[in-house]
Amino acid sequence: MGDRDGLFYTNTAGRKLDRFEDLSPTMRAEIAARYPEYTMPPPLDDQRPNETSWTYFKKQLAAAPR
Numbered sequence: 001m002g003d004r005d006g007l008f009y010t011n012t013a014g015r016k017l018d019r020f021e022d023l024s025p026t027m028r029a030e031i032a033a034r035y036p037e038y039t040m041p042p043p044l045d046d047q048r049p050n051e052t053s054w055t056y057f058k059k060q061l062a063a064a065p066r
Contacts, residue, residue: 007064009057 017023020039023031031038
């Protein structure tokens with residue numbers, strides 16, 4: 001694209017694990033070091049709205065300077 005502005009969108013897939021301990025040791029270490037808030041799930045009565053890759057991308061696109 002040379003010097004033209006562009007956007008990058010990525011989509012991933014995964015699988016649900018039964019326990020945090022089922023993650024690989026490498027992933028657990030990274031989470032513990034950089035994102036310790038993700039070592040426990042949110043409460044079952046969590047009222048925050050759902051955020052998907054699409055909703056996040058849409059917000060970022062709308063906020064991007066034109």
